[in-house]
Amino acid sequence: MRTPGTVNWRNLLQRSPRPNKHLRPSVLPLSRLPASIRHYAAAPATAVELAHTRNIGIIAHIDAGKTTTTERMLYYSGFTRRIGDVDDGSTVMDYLPAERQRGITITSAAITFQWKPPHQPTHTINLIDTPGHADFTFEVERSIRVLDGAVTILDGVAGVEAQTEKVWKQAGKHFIPRIIFVNKLDRMGARFGATVREIAMKLNGWPAVVQLPVYETDDKGEDLLRGVVDIIERKVYLYQSGGDGSKIQLLDYQWLGKHHPKLLDEAVDARNALVELLSSHDDALVEEYLKLGDHEKIPSASIKRALRAATLSGTGEVIPVLCGASFRNVGVQPLMDAVVDYLPCPSERPPTPVSHGLSGQVRALMTFEDANRLCALAFKVVNDPKRGPMVYVRVYSGTLNNSATLWNTSLQVKERANRLLQMYANEAVDIPSIPTGHIGVILGLKETRTGDTLIDDSPAARAAEKAALRVVPKVKTPVPKVKKAAEPGIKVKQVVPIDYKTLRLKPIDIPPPVFFTALEAHSLSAQKQLDEALAILLREDPSLNVSTDPDSGQTLLSGMGELHLEIATDRLTKDLKAKADMGRILIAFRESLMEASPTISHTTYMPDGTSATVKAVINLLNNGDRRHVPRTPNIRMVDNNYVSLTLPGETTPLASSSNTDPTSSIAQIRAAMLSGATAALSRGPTYHLPLHDLGVLLQLLPSTPDTGPLSAAAISSAARVAVTQCLECVPSVIVEPVMRVVVSCDEASLGKVTQDIQGARGGTILALNASNPHPDVLLSEDRQKERHRKIEHDRFIEDEREMYRAAGMLRYFPYRTVAEMEVKLDLEDVWIPITGDTDYGYGTSGRANAMEARGTRGDNGKRMVLARMPLTECVGYLKGLRSLTGGRGTFVMELEGWERVQNNRMETVKKFM
Numbered sequence: 001m002r003t004p005g006t007v008n009w010r011n012l013l014q015r016s017p018r019p020n021k022h023l024r025p026s027v028l029p030l031s032r033l034p035a036s037i038r039h040y041a042a043a044p045a046t047a048v049e050l051a052h053t054r055n056i057g058i059i060a061h062i063d064a065g066k067t068t069t070t071e072r073m074l075y076y077s078g079f080t081r082r083i084g085d086v087d088d089g090s091t092v093m094d095y096l097p098a099e100r101q102r103g104i105t106i107t108s109a110a111i112t113f114q115w116k117p118p119h120q121p122t123h124t125i126n127l128i129d130t131p132g133h134a135d136f137t138f139e140v141e142r143s144i145r146v147l148d149g150a151v152t153i154l155d156g157v158a159g160v161e162a163q164t165e166k167v168w169k170q171a172g173k174h175f176i177p178r179i180i181f182v183n184k185l186d187r188m189g190a191r192f193g194a195t196v197r198e199i200a201m202k203l204n205g206w207p208a209v210v211q212l213p214v215y216e217t218d219d220k221g222e223d224l225l226r227g228v229v230d231i232i233e234r235k236v237y238l239y240q241s242g243g244d245g246s247k248i249q250l251l252d253y254q255w256l257g258k259h260h261p262k263l264l265d266e267a268v269d270a271r272n273a274l275v276e277l278l279s280s281h282d283d284a285l286v287e288e289y290l291k292l293g294d295h296e297k298i299p300s301a302s303i304k305r306a307l308r309a310a311t312l313s314g315t316g317e318v319i320p321v322l323c324g325a326s327f328r329n330v331g332v333q334p335l336m337d338a339v340v341d342y343l344p345c346p347s348e349r350p351p352t353p354v355s356h357g358l359s360g361q362v363r364a365l366m367t368f369e370d371a372n373r374l375c376a377l378a379f380k381v382v383n384d385p386k387r388g389p390m391v392y393v394r395v396y397s398g399t400l401n402n403s404a405t406l407w408n409t410s411l412q413v414k415e416r417a418n419r420l421l422q423m424y425a426n427e428a429v430d431i432p433s434i435p436t437g438h439i440g441v442i443l444g445l446k447e448t449r450t451g452d453t454l455i456d457d458s459p460a461a462r463a464a465e466k467a468a469l470r471v472v473p474k475v476k477t478p479v480p481k482v483k484k485a486a487e488p489g490i491k492v493k494q495v496v497p498i499d500y501k502t503l504r505l506k507p508i509d510i511p512p513p514v515f516f517t518a519l520e521a522h523s524l525s526a527q528k529q530l531d532e533a534l535a536i537l538l539r540e541d542p543s544l545n546v547s548t549d550p551d552s553g554q555t556l557l558s559g560m561g562e563l564h565l566e567i568a569t570d571r572l573t574k575d576l577k578a579k580a581d582m583g584r585i586l587i588a589f590r591e592s593l594m595e596a597s598p599t600i601s602h603t604t605y606m607p608d609g610t611s612a613t614v615k616a617v618i619n620l621l622n623n624g625d626r627r628h629v630p631r632t633p634n635i636r637m638v639d640n641n642y643v644s645l646t647l648p649g650e651t652t653p654l655a656s657s658s659n660t661d662p663t664s665s666i667a668q669i670r671a672a673m674l675s676g677a678t679a680a681l682s683r684g685p686t687y688h689l690p691l692h693d694l695g696v697l698l699q700l701l702p703s704t705p706d707t708g709p710l711s712a713a714a715i716s717s718a719a720r721v722a723v724t725q726c727l728e729c730v731p732s733v734i735v736e737p738v739m740r741v742v743v744s745c746d747e748a749s750l751g752k753v754t755q756d757i758q759g760a761r762g763g764t765i766l767a768l769n770a771s772n773p774h775p776d777v778l779l780s781e782d783r784q785k786e787r788h789r790k791i792e793h794d795r796f797i798e799d800e801r802e803m804y805r806a807a808g809m810l811r812y813f814p815y816r817t818v819a820e821m822e823v824k825l826d827l828e829d830v831w832i833p834i835t836g837d838t839d840y841g842y843g844t845s846g847r848a849n850a851m852e853a854r855g856t857r858g859d860n861g862k863r864m865v866l867a868r869m870p871l872t873e874c875v876g877y878l879k880g881l882r883s884l885t886g887g888r889g890t891f892v893m894e895l896e897g898w899e900r901v902q903n904n905r906m907e908t909v910k911k912f913m
């Protein structure tokens, strides 16, 4: 359909009215839906071709242009009638009032639209626009967990920013295939070449440049971004200046040679470089090259196939790089084509790891082909005032039908899906079912929280159980000899029947909250309303935490950052109408011991004649020790502490228990000891803070004829008192959160910034000019940590590899050892474009200057400082940094660990308590 000449993209697609008046989700009648969506919503769910589905996310640093780009995608797909603007608060995706007021994304919005690339069928794209602010990392994490691919947007002026690296790594952890869109190339100071170099340097992957920007000089002598060259198809997309981007002139290389001869040379260069890069990853491409004998002759389809295969591995070793300026409506349609071309459909992803068994000890792999029974992950819960809780799910296997009876395996409760919705940002459409690989919303679930697994609990589903999953028992290292057989299809002899009732998809990691604030209800009746509102808020956002201060009885709300808490309390008071005041934002300190405690025994005698004697001793742990703690039923983690339980050799059934089954008695004794220890560890003896990094050894002594029989209450009480007494006989120390901070500033301010960090802020510089330092530049302590991390990582890989091998699924194995992951990347070998750096662009200075520039300018003039800083010093740091750097400095931080507060910092710390 795309022939040279003017193409009106909007005419190629069905257009539709899509007013965006409502801030609240509403279900639209089919007649009011865009034609494309109407078709989708009315079609039976199974009719949605899986191969033509993409579940993608948009991830990036704050302000890179995620929402701006998404709004264009919606417009070109025919979903919206006009382009939403972040700056005047009219976007579809940022629909919360707080988002529109602040111009930032807070909650990730899901939307479904259709896109038809040239010569391909229409594809359904489920897209999630994620927040860029570091405080909402959890929001990004839970979205990434359910995505199959991601578009990373970079600001072409700022390059690869620290938060980009963070989200890139987050996606890398889940092996999400990623493509990059270098945005904002219309801005003065945009540097496409330097950004490509940064991609190689900072994201540690080979940039596969598939487009080049086309600039033209206007009457005033300024460079204007007019379009992009598709170097694979050898086509030029020229956009109408100032238009809405729907009119594109599709031109060929003849035109390019006539108007931009130097750019043509570079485009030819780029294609050759791309073929060379892909040849080192794709044998079929090498064979094709050998047959044809010329790079130039390799067909576009073969290059695309090889690039798709390299991207789908999810390792980020080869990174397709596209470019444009979404605000100027340049380059978005080819980006949508690239989503279809290079990102996977749900069935192209590796098998999903699941676990089952009471404590999740049996792990298994679930593939698309053999999973018939419904299994879905709730990845987000939003409380809608009209409809109640809306649970966003990704269906991993089977089909979720309307009115299905579900079993929440995480909470062990039955739930009922009253209605199913397809979300279009803040609007919704009723659908009969959500098929495998799709994302949708369930209404009517009473208890399900973020991270819970849901399975179909109907009798028919149970009958279909047998054929549903292929399961292998967890194989422990050292690995028992598995009979070696050629892949695929090793016969698994010992198959543990799956326990569906406990089947769980890998839960979403929740980072510990580090900031908290006190909430004071206006009255006693307002307290009840506050509690209800908090329960709703917690179900929506599990990275928030609520506790009660034991001294003041105040309600404490803790979260990931200042902005996170500010937004949460705003939602509490404004949307959920809780009548409460918020206190100052404080830091969540913890308490630990100066040294190990002596051993203390305590006997509790209960009024009912039962008794128990528990012996306790507390050791200090540090992060290093924790790796050696074995995982057995007798060793449990309580927050950041370990509790190791020793039970008498022969267990006497508990006096209060009618159940004389010894296994169940043991479970009850463990639970009782643990509850006593947990109660004692919740509050330190001196500062009344939660205890941190302790190893508690608890031993229950056998009952003797002199003492009474055991009871759960006596055991729990004896354990609590014994641990409390241990804590009280050793001096305590405050433990504070320490952050890993990456500061970005210009060369001139570098000295001032490092001086400030090391001096006034009590921080340590770990590396200069590198945000992702090689272990060699780290301090010895960090180097040691890095080494431990690598060993842990490799151990995990071996464990996982064995499971895949035993299941006959080694071909899907996505993980790599540290050595395998270290991409041997020599910057000299990376092809860096010279066009697109506007100050050396074609319109003004020409190719000679650009050639000169290559090699000498490898960055965008920014310097990075990697430091470790106490969290107390990070509060309000942005203001200080801005004044030191003339407003240009930025920083991101993440929790690195916890450190004991030294005496010289006690005064500062007390200000935040």
Ligand SMILES: Nc1nc2c(ncn2[C@@H]2O[C@H](COP(=O)(O)OP(=O)(O)OP(=O)(O)O)[C@@H](O)[C@H]2O)c(=O)[nH]1
Residues within 6 Å of the ligand: 060, 061, 062, 063, 064, 065, 066, 067, 068, 069, 086, 087, 103, 104, 105, 106, 130, 131, 132, 133, 183, 184, 185, 186, 187, 324, 325, 326, 327, 328
């Ligand atoms: N000049 C120019 N400005 C752009 C471009 N894309 C986005 N912007 C502007 O950059 C700012 C941030 O854009 P957003 O789309 O909100 O960025 P975001 O990544 O969604 O930001 P968060 O959601 O807050 O993380 C807005 O003022 C946009 O108008 C572009 O291509 N060129």
